[in-house]
Amino acid sequence: MIQYILGGILASLIGLLFLLKLNGNKKNKKNEIRDECVKSSINGDLRSNGDTDIIIVGAGVAGAALAYTLGKDGRRVVVIERDLTEPDRIVGELLQPGGYLKLIELDLQDCVEQIDSQRVLGYALFKDGKDTRLTYPLEKFHSDVAGRSFHNGRFIQRMREKASTLPNVRLEQGTVTSLLEENGTIKGVLYKTKSGEEINAYAPLTIVCDGCFSNLRRSLCSPKVEVPSCFVGLILENCKLPHQNHGHVILADPSPILFYQISSTEVRCLVDVPGQKVPSIGNGEMAIYLKTMVAPQPVASTINTLAGALYKVFCASPDQARKEMREACFDYLSLGGVCAEGPVALLSGLNPRPLSLVCHFFAVAIFGVGRLLLPFPSPKRLWIGAKLISTASGIIFPIIKAEGVRQMFFPATVPAYYRSPPVE
Structure with missing residues (x-):
């Protein structure tokens, strides 16, 4: 009887040791797989870092907000942005009230503070010497809820700064040239640093947020984009608009003209120019066109x-x-x-x-x-x-x-x- 009991105990111990060994092998294999997926390569020499869960391409409004949100969830995020200096663009200067509510939801509402942003309560329409006002229905919301208009670059810099305060979010300056694909699955990106060094960065998940001029979108899809017109923008200084805290839309011929404040002393004017392209300032086309x-x-x-x-x-x-x-x-x-x-x-x-x-x-x-x-x-x-x-x-x-x-x-x-x- 005793030998059966001792045999059972011995068999249990052997089984326990076997299970522990098997579990250890699984953990080691899992770590190997993770290290294989999360690694970077410099000049062709691979090195394992295992410190990235998600790569985000682009640190604009979408990329910076996503980096902060995922970082708050504990994800290890690397954001690769072509230029981390403050952008100077005419896009994304008027945030609608619904957008401000989303900022509150993401705990990013303070990003519109300390940048001289202006409250927007609605629009004023002008046509043939007549005008009418359209006000946002904000009665059911907190008094702070309204639209905001601002310099887009200042807003983006505030979001980048907030994302970079998280210890598990890292912003890097570099130009992503291609997505790294294996067997139909995106494994990471190839990007070039400011110094010209090419790096392969790997992560289990890659998110592309590099804007309307994306050079990666073609590798994912081929959308047919129609551009009916382009905006040409200028800034008017110390100019007072007829209706305070309102965007102004002039229904002109042949296309609309927009005015709205982007700071306490500046008004943005956007002129809609019909056509798919306007002459480029960068390569001298605009100067030739004007002459x-x-x-x-x-x-x-x-x-x-x-x-x-x-x-x-x-x-x-x-x-x-x-x-x-x-x-x-x-x-x-x-x-x-x-x-x-x-x-x-x-x-x-x-x-x-x-x-x-x-x-x-x-x-x-x-x-x-x-x-x-x-x-x-x-x-x-x-x-x-x-x-x-x-x-x-x-x-x-x-x-x-x-x-x-x-x-x-x-x-x-x-x-x-x-x-x-x-x-x-």
């Missing part, structure tokens, strides 16, 4: 061309043809009547028609040739007359080319930015 499409207005082009031509004609020159052109111009203007009124109307801006300018300019040249050939033409005078016409052409045509032939003579054919093709 070639906006600046050459009819009056300005005519005056600029006339001023340039008159300067070259009136300046003394040893060239015989230029001398004759100068004399012809003086005598032509001395004739009075149309010969004087026409050029003066062009110079004074009363006549913006470029064709009139060209006609008067060549009338001066032909008048000069006539003076040379009368009363008796000679080979020398014929030669000087031909040079005079050539000189006149050499003066006027380069100036017209610089101003733009289409802009001066065919302004209706100059392309513009439309929401849809222009109506015939």
Whole structure:
């Protein structure tokens, strides 16, 4: 009987030791798997760190808020942001009351404090000289609940600062170039640091929040994005709006214009420009557009061309043809009547028609040739007359080319930015 009892005890001890050994093997295997999934690589040399649960790409509104929320839940979060300096953009400057309630829910409501944010209680609409106010229905909410308008960059920096106060949230500056995929599963990201070093970062979960200009979205999906128009923004300083604590919407032609305060002294103006693209400031397209499409207005082009031509004609020159052109111009203007009124109307801006300018300019040249050939033409005078016409052409045509032939003579054919093709 005793041997059966001892045998049972011995068997139980052996079974217990076996279970403990099996459990230890499972834990070791689990740790190996976790360390395999959570690791980083620098210049191709892998190293295990095992300190990241989630990688978030982008530290904008979504990325910073998500990092703080997940960090509060105890997750170990790494946020990779292309530029951690304060952004200067015109997006995300007006937070609706529903958005403020979400900030309260996420314990982020203090991020709109200390950034000179302005309360927004509704909108004011303007059309054809009339206006009406639309107020948010906030009666059932706490008095602090309202919309907020602010500098987007200040708001984002406050959210980043709050997320980084958590010990398990780490913000890194780097540009994510691609997602790391194995067997159809995203394992992490490849990113380049500020110094140019390429790093493979791994985590069980990767969340992409890199905004509307994402370079990763194409690897996940191919959405068809239609851009009917673009906003062009400017800041008005010390400008008072008609309705305090309200966004202002002007129903203009062809598209709306928005005004709202973003600080106690600044008002944001957003002009909706129809079309899928506006000229870029960064690569110089805007400067070219302003010079070639906006600046050459009819009056300005005519005056600029006339001023340039008159300067070259009136300046003394040893060239015989230029001398004759100068004399012809003086005598032509001395004739009075149309010969004087026409050029003066062009110079004074009363006549913006470029064709009139060209006609008067060549009338001066032909008048000069006539003076040379009368009363008796000679080979020398014929030669000087031909040079005079050539000189006149050499003066006027380069100036017209610089101003733009289409802009001066065919302004209706100059392309513009439309929401849809222009109506015939």
